[in-house]
Amino acid sequence: MLNRILIVIVAVVSIFLLFKFCEFKKEDDAILDYNTNLIQQQIVNVGKIVVTEGHFAEVITYKDQDDYLMGVVSFEKKAIVIVNADVTVAYDLHQMKYDIDEKNKTITITNIPKEEIKISPDIKYYDVEQSKLNPFTGDDYNKINKMVKDNLAKKIEKSSLKSNAKNRLISELSKMLILTNTMGWKLQYEGKVIENEADFNQKIKG
Incomplete structure (x- = not known):
């Protein structure tokens, strides 16, 4: 019984960490996209x-x-x-x-x-x-x-x-x-x- 409880706890924690990792990755990708777009816009502004x-x-x-x-x-x-x-x-x-x-x-x-x-x-x-x-x-x-x-x-x-x-x-x-x-x-x-x-x-x- 105890082993099952531990397995369930480990699974829940793993899912939680995976969810947080995905959220962090999405946020990091969003920041990278934003920075890239900002830099491209600056290059366009320089392009004269x-x-x-x-x-x-x-x-x-x-x-x-x-x-x-x-x-x-x-x-x-x-x-x-x-x-x-x-x-x-x-x-x-x-x-x-x-x-x-x-x-x-x-x-x-x-x-x-x-x-x-x-x-x-x-x-x-x-x-x-x-x-x-x-x-x-x-x-x-x-x-x-x-x-x-x-x-x-x-x-x-x-x-x-x-x-x-x-x-x-x-x-x-x-x-x-x-x-x-x-x-x-x-x-x-x-x-x-x-x-x-x-x-x-x-x-x-x-």
Whole structure:
């Protein structure tokens, strides 16, 4: 009789513990789902276009000469070209790719899009000199446009515009870092756990 009572007690306790375990597991799964959804929403909020703008100006003297009769006669054309250009450096974070590992509470950024540089030059011509035998043509304007964009590209590389754009990118990505740290998750990029903004800075700026 006593053995039966003990068996019944053990069974009841086991059922009770199993019930509590299931309740705890459901609650834990619910919290994990909530945290995962919250992190995904934060990534969506970060997913925007980060734009840094700059302005550049330059003056170019364009010359071209056609020679005839073995250089005895020549016809020159030239112009002063004044350029004012608006330049944007943008990162489209809608294109950022990532993986979420719920089991290990880890977000891995697999791809950060490269910057997109847009140059919008306003070109004006002054002191244009040409002749009927050597007039300005579409080919000249194409050469000038290429020259302008090449010169501006060099100026952009020497300026702080791209560096400023990367700083803004890092600032946006750090919002993900703050959230993951707050919720006890890890953030990884290129095989490294990102623990602070300096880690992002090292990876992105090289």
